[in-house]
Amino acid sequence: MTKVCNEIVVMGVISLTVLMSISCYHQKKPEDVFVIATYDDVKDWDPGTAFSLEVLPMSNIYEPLLWYDAGSVPPKLLPALATSYSKSADGLTWEFYLREGVWFHDGIAFDSKAVKFVVDRNKRLYGGASFIWSAVDSVSTNGPHKVIFNLSKPVPLDKVVSSQYGAWIYSPGIQGVSADSLRQGYASGTGPYKLKKWSKNKYILLEDYKEYWGGWNRDDHFRSVLIKVVSEASTRLQMIESGLADYSFLIPVQLLDRLKKNPSISVSYHPSWINHFYLLNTKKAPTNNIWVRRAIAAGMDRETVSRYIYGDSGDEAKGLIPANMPLFEAPDSLVSYDQEMGKKFISRSRVGLNDLKLDLSYISTSEEYRLTSFLWMDNLKKIGLDLDLKPGLWSSNWERAKNLDTAPNIISMAWWPTLSSPSDWFFGLYSTEETPLFNLSHYSNSSVDSLLSEAWHQESFSSDSSKKLYKTIQNILIKDCVAVPVVDINVQSVYKSNITGLRSNPAYSTLLIYFLGRPS
Amino acid sequence: MISHFISLKKTIAPLAVVFLFALIVFSLLIPFVSQYAEDIYGAVHFERGGQPPSSRHWFGTDSAGRDMFTLTIRAGLSSLKVAFGVVFLSILIGVPIGMLSGVSSRRTDEIIMRITDAFLSFPPLILPLIITAALGPSLNNVIIGISVSWFPWYVRIARAQALIIKNTDYVSISKSMGAGRFHIIRKHIFPNSAVPVIIQGTLDAGYAILAAAGLSFIGLGAQHPETEWGLLLTQSRAQFINHWWEGFFPGLFIVLTVISFNIIGDELRSYLNPKETTPR
Numbered sequence: 001m002t003k004v005c006n007e008i009v010v011m012g013v014i015s016l017t018v019l020m021s022i023s024c025y026h027q028k029k030p031e032d033v034f035v036i037a038t039y040d041d042v043k044d045w046d047p048g049t050a051f052s053l054e055v056l057p058m059s060n061i062y063e064p065l066l067w068y069d070a071g072s073v074p075p076k077l078l079p080a081l082a083t084s085y086s087k088s089a090d091g092l093t094w095e096f097y098l099r100e101g102v103w104f105h106d107g108i109a110f111d112s113k114a115v116k117f118v119v120d121r122n123k124r125l126y127g128g129a130s131f132i133w134s135a136v137d138s139v140s141t142n143g144p145h146k147v148i149f150n151l152s153k154p155v156p157l158d159k160v161v162s163s164q165y166g167a168w169i170y171s172p173g174i175q176g177v178s179a180d181s182l183r184q185g186y187a188s189g190t191g192p193y194k195l196k197k198w199s200k201n202k203y204i205l206l207e208d209y210k211e212y213w214g215g216w217n218r219d220d221h222f223r224s225v226l227i228k229v230v231s232e233a234s235t236r237l238q239m240i241e242s243g244l245a246d247y248s249f250l251i252p253v254q255l256l257d258r259l260k261k262n263p264s265i266s267v268s269y270h271p272s273w274i275n276h277f278y279l280l281n282t283k284k285a286p287t288n289n290i291w292v293r294r295a296i297a298a299g300m301d302r303e304t305v306s307r308y309i310y311g312d313s314g315d316e317a318k319g320l321i322p323a324n325m326p327l328f329e330a331p332d333s334l335v336s337y338d339q340e341m342g343k344k345f346i347s348r349s350r351v352g353l354n355d356l357k358l359d360l361s362y363i364s365t366s367e368e369y370r371l372t373s374f375l376w377m378d379n380l381k382k383i384g385l386d387l388d389l390k391p392g393l394w395s396s397n398w399e400r401a402k403n404l405d406t407a408p409n410i411i412s413m414a415w416w417p418t419l420s421s422p423s424d425w426f427f428g429l430y431s432t433e434e435t436p437l438f439n440l441s442h443y444s445n446s447s448v449d450s451l452l453s454e455a456w457h458q459e460s461f462s463s464d465s466s467k468k469l470y471k472t473i474q475n476i477l478i479k480d481c482v483a484v485p486v487v488d489i490n491v492q493s494v495y496k497s498n499i500t501g502l503r504s505n506p507a508y509s510t511l512l513i514y515f516l517g518r519p520s
Numbered sequence: 521m522i523s524h525f526i527s528l529k530k531t532i533a534p535l536a537v538v539f540l541f542a543l544i545v546f547s548l549l550i551p552f553v554s555q556y557a558e559d560i561y562g563a564v565h566f567e568r569g570g571q572p573p574s575s576r577h578w579f580g581t582d583s584a585g586r587d588m589f590t591l592t593i594r595a596g597l598s599s600l601k602v603a604f605g606v607v608f609l610s611i612l613i614g615v616p617i618g619m620l621s622g623v624s625s626r627r628t629d630e631i632i633m634r635i636t637d638a639f640l641s642f643p644p645l646i647l648p649l650i651i652t653a654a655l656g657p658s659l660n661n662v663i664i665g666i667s668v669s670w671f672p673w674y675v676r677i678a679r680a681q682a683l684i685i686k687n688t689d690y691v692s693i694s695k696s697m698g699a700g701r702f703h704i705i706r707k708h709i710f711p712n713s714a715v716p717v718i719i720q721g722t723l724d725a726g727y728a729i730l731a732a733a734g735l736s737f738i739g740l741g742a743q744h745p746e747t748e749w750g751l752l753l754t755q756s757r758a759q760f761i762n763h764w765w766e767g768f769f770p771g772l773f774i775v776l777t778v779i780s781f782n783i784i785g786d787e788l789r790s791y792l793n794p795k796e797t798t799p800r
Contacts, residue, residue, distance in 0.1 A: 234761050252758045254570065254583055308566035364739055367583070367758040371566075374584050374744060378564050389744050 031518055034222035034499075036511070037236040037245040039365070041201045041229045045182050047168045047189070048118070049127035051418075055164060057204050057227060059510040061105075062168030062189030065096055065115070065161040068420045070273070070507040075326055075420070077158050081110065081169055081190060091154030091460045096161070098145040102213045104171035105195075106188040112141035117172045119149075129166030129418045131427075136160075156421070156460040164508050165418045192514040193225055203228045206513075220500075220517035233367070240265060240494060246518075247495040247511065252367040253311045259494060266497045269312050269490040270504035271324045274416040276368070277317065278360070278484045279429070279441040280409065281401075286356055287409040291349035292385075293481035296358070296410065297335035298342035299379040300484050309371045314487030320474050321425045322488040324506065327459070327467045328422060331474040334485065342383035357386045361401065362412035364391035369412045372486060401440040411440050414489075416509045422470045423456040430477055441482045448476055533787040536780035540600075543777065547597035556587035560594045562745030570763050580765035582755065591747045592769045598748040599729045599777065602663055606728035607721040609667035614674025615717055619705050621675065622682020633679075636672035644669070648731060652740040659742045662732050670724065677720055681713035719789045726781030733774055749774045 036056070044050040047062055065082035069075060082096040102110040116139040122130045135155040140148045149157055161167050171188035185198030192214060193206040206225040208216065228245065230236045233252050239245035241262065251259065259265045278300075286292045306316040315323070318330050346356070360376070362369040370391065377387040390397075390408060400406040417424035428437075431452055432444040455469035477483065491509070493502060501515040551557045556577075559565075565585035573580045579588035621632040639647065651665035682705075685691060691708050699707070729749075735741040736750030744751070749770040756766030 233758050237761060254759055255762055258762055304566055308569060370755070371564075371584055374562070374564050375566065377745070378562055381562065391739055391743075 030224075031520065032221075032223040033226060034224070034247070034513055034516065034518075035226045035228060035239075035245045037228050037230045037239045037248040039229070039231055039233070039236070039250050042185075042198070042204065044128070045186050045198075046125075046127075046174075047170045047187070048122045048125045048130070048166070048174075051128035051165050055508070055510045057193075057195070057206060058168060058187070058189075059164075059191075059508060060193040060206060060225065060513050061187045061191045061195060062170055063191050064163065064167040064169065065098075066158055067505075068159065068162040068507040069505060070326070070420060071503065071505045075507075077162060080162075081115075082161070085158060087157070087460075092151045094149040094151070094157045095142075096147050096149070098147060099213060100145055102190050103211055104173065104188050104190055105209055106171050106173045108171050108173050108188075109144075110169070110190050111144040112147040113144070114172050115139065115147045115169060116141055118169050121174075122166055129163060132160045132163050132166045132419060154457055154460045159420050159459070162420065162507070163418050164416070164510075196224075201229055212514075214514065218517055220519045222513055222516060222518070225513050231365075240496070243496070246499055247493070249494075251492065251494050253309070253313050253492075254367070256311075256313075256492065256494070264497050266493070266495055266499075268493045268502075270493065271322075271506060272416070272489050272491040272509070273322050273325055273420075273506040274414060274489040274491065274509065275317060275322045276314065276372075276412070276414050276486045276489060277320070278410050278486065279401075279413055280482060280484065281407055281411075281441055282480070282482060283404055283442040284407055284409055286349070286351045287358065289349045289351055290481055291345045292351055292356070294335055295342045295345035295349065295383055295385060296380065297481055297484045298338050298345060299376055299383050299385065300335075300486065301337040301375060301379055302486060303337070304375060305372050306487050309368055309375070310487050310489075313490050313492055314368075315490065317485035317487055320477055320483060320485055321422045321470075322506075324488070325417075325422055326420070327463060327470055329467050329471040331471060331478050334478060335481065337379070339379065339382055342380075342385075346384050353384065356384060357388065358409040359388040359390055360410040360412070361390040361392055361397045361408040363394050363397065363414075365393070366412075373412070398440075402436050404442060407440070407442070410484075413440070413483075417507075420507045421456065421459060423452060423459070426452045426470070426473055426477075427456075430473075430482060443477075443480070443482045445476065445480065448473055451476075533783050536783040536787075539776060539780050540784070543593075543596045543773075544600060546593050547595075547600070550590055550593045554587065554590040554593075556590045559586040559590050560745070560747060570759070572763075573765055579769045580763065582752075582766050583759055583763070588752075588765060588769055591752060592749070592773055595747040595749045595752055595770060596773060596777070598659055598742055598746060599732065599774070602659065602666070602732040602748075603725035603728045603777075603781070605660075605663040606666045606670065606732075607725050609663065610671040610674050610724070611717060611721060613667065614671035615678045615710075615713065617671075618675035618678025618680075619682045619709050619713065622679040623686050623701050623705060623709065629679075632675065636675045639669065639672040642669065645731060645734060648735060649738075649740065652735055657740045657743055659732070659736075659746060659748060662735050662741045665735070666728055666731050670728075673720065673724075674717060677716050678709075678713050681716060682709045685709045685712050715792045719785055719792065722781060722785035722788055726778035726785075729774060729777055729781075 040053050042054045043052055044054060047058055050058060063080045065080055067078040067080045069078050081099050083099050085096045087094045098112060104110060119133055119139045123133050135151045135153050137150045137152045142148060173188055177186050187195040192209055192212045194209045196207045197205040204227040208223050236248040237251050237255055240248040256267055260267050280293045281287045302316045306314050321328055360373055362373050373389050377389060380387045397411060401411045415425055429439055430443055430448060432449050433439045436442055451469055451473050455466045458466035498518050500517050500519060503515055551560055568581055569583045569585040571577055571581040577587050579592055581587055617632060621629045647669035648665035651668055652661045655661040685708055691704055694704060732741055733750030736748050737754045742748035742751045752770035753767050760767040
């Protein structure tokens with residue numbers, strides 16, 4: 001018995017030691033290091049093709065010619081690497097005057113040749129968001145600080161050069177970088193931070209660029225930025241609670257109440273240009289039947305979703321694009337939640353009961369999608385539709401959805417625009433594609449295609465006419481029931497209360513760390 | 521200390537049997553007695569989501585407002601289905617092959633043994649994971665995946681028994697009287713191999729539940745609206761910091777069920793094979 005007692009005491013001492021070591025691990029980190037806990041890593045270090053979560057580090061490493069400030073009323077374009085610009089009366093020639101005394105992180109001077117190099121290279125690579133340059137016929141230089149864009153058709157080029165993706169100006173030095181080095185992590189921009197180290201799927205370390213043209217006038221700015229990849233939401237929450245992170249991305253809404261009670265953490269919401277919706281496959285049975293699609297839409301209870309699942313982080317959708325988007329005008333109507341109407345649509349579809357089986361693939365890592373899918377499944381069952389849920393990672397869901405043989409009837413989607421224009425949703429999601437990329441409803445309508453082209457061109461001349469055209473496009477898509485809108489997202493900011501300078505700009509799904517500080 | 525432990529085991533064994541029996545009965549009856557029975561079939565009620573345990577909801581509710589007591593008890597049926605399904609399939613495949621291997625020629629025996637070695641060379645969860653991923657996520661495919669990975673153990677047990685029994689005097693006499701290979705398997709080897717196979721099966725039942733819960737946790741097992749403990753655990757993942765009850769009760773039932781199967785397996789071994797129960 002004594003031996004057993006001794007063993008218990010020894011075990012107790014060991015456990016205490018382990019616990020103490022763990023608590024000691026929670027050391028204080030330096031005040032000038034900004035730690036971000038995010039959910040996924042960079043997949044592509046080439047700024048010419050990067051088109052996903054790269055926006056977080058890259059928007060701090062690279063800069064565009066102009067910034068689109070969607071936070072101001074009305075939205076305006078701010079100078080970045082270009083100080084001013086002008087366009088010809090026909091909208092086909094644009095001149096940009098470039099900032100002087102700017103150097104890339106690798107020591108190469110920023111000039112008009114660098115801009116030409118970037119646009120030509122992006123067009124040649126034809127990946128990521130290179131489509132934004134499709135109207136650019138040629139780029140010419142007029143001295144080191146003036147660049148001229150010649151367009152094949154008039155488009156709002158100021159919005160193009162301020163795009164979230166594909167418009168970053170990077171060093172021509174990239175030509176001498178091997179593909180392997182690029183895969184290992186390479187970056188050379190003009191932005192306030194430069195890449196110091198990347199450990200794949202673990203962290204990205206940035207450090208301030210001492211020669212940044214904007215200068216470092218404040219003494220509370222962050223000298224280093226550590227972006228940590230933490231896939232578990234609960235771990236990200238614990239990191240910010242324990243002080244191991246200064247900013248955490250994507251904390252489930254249901255856990256935010258706990259953080260709101262913590263005085264050392266601030267939780268705020270900002271309207272964004274992100275919306276959540278579902279695309280309905282128009283080619284695969286039974287959703288190739290418009291009445292089945294309408295019945296599905298009638299089963300979506302947006303009010304409950306917005307109220308209980310998204311809470312403050314989502315407002316009921318009013319259209320196919322976020323309601324706070326410039327040039328948005330609400331469509332004439334949306335299919336509203338109505339079970340009786342859903343049953344009527346089903347009977348009009350004349351599809352046999354045995355054929356009313358649908359599958360829905362959603363992003364398994366999203367608690368909001370999971371709960372929304374559960375609700376929708378329950379509602380559709382009451383209408384007479386049998387929904388099979390297929391949770392999975394976005395990459396595998398997307399691959400399957402592109403191919404009609406493996407595509408589900410319904411797929412969850414989140415969209416944030418590359419360009420500051422409603423056209424981004426319509427071009428990306430609903431324009432005819434021979435090989436679908438994001439048109440996962442496999443929809444094709446020539447009148448939508450031509451209206452869309454017209455609306456985009458009109459944006460450079462008349463906002464009113466393009467606004468009307470975008471409304472018409474929405475009405476057609478809603479009539480054809482191609483998508484079921486759910487919520488417009490209010491992005492959450494979860495950060496330590498001692499951080500200052502946080503700015504909201506719906507045009508960019510990122511965090512501009514240059515403006516942040518931690519006053520001592 | 522050891523004698524205390526043995527007497528404690530003897531007291532707990534009937535409790536383990538009662539627990540498993542009660543679990544079977546209640547998981548079958550819960551759709552008829554619970555006022556939240558519709559939750560089993562996928563009904564959601566967000567207005568009552570995230571409630572802690574109370575007199576109305578003994579195990580609380582999950583984020584979708586489903587009653588966790590109803591779900592946890594009903595999930596027992598899926599887990600027991602996996603336990604019995606895996607053991608039954610593994611025995612069905614493994615025992616005949618093992619006995620055949622034991623009484624066959626050396627060459628046939630070698631071929632069968634090398635094939636089973638190939639199956640056994642995979643780390644425990646890898647083969648079920650590959651098979652379930654290939655067949656698609658569902659509870660039935662989990663049963664198939666785990667069984668394919670586990671049947672070689674039964675091949676080995678049955679073969680070992682066959683090798684011992686085929687050299688006994690009564691089998692030699694039976695052979696000399698003209699009995700064929702299948703007659704010997706049916707009349708002598710099979711009845712005498714049953715004990716170790718049953719003991720192994722009882723012990724494996726608990727591990728099958730654990731393996732299935734693991735596969736469901738990573739999304740390869742049961743799918744909503746099915747209920748299974750591993751699935752309930754994975755659904756509680758994003759919330760467990762706030763709603764401890766969402767993950768605690770399914771986790772507790774996994775632990776209790778696995779322990780119960782292990783205790784029963786151990787007791788069966790002591791009872792059916794008393795010579796092996798020697799104090800270490």
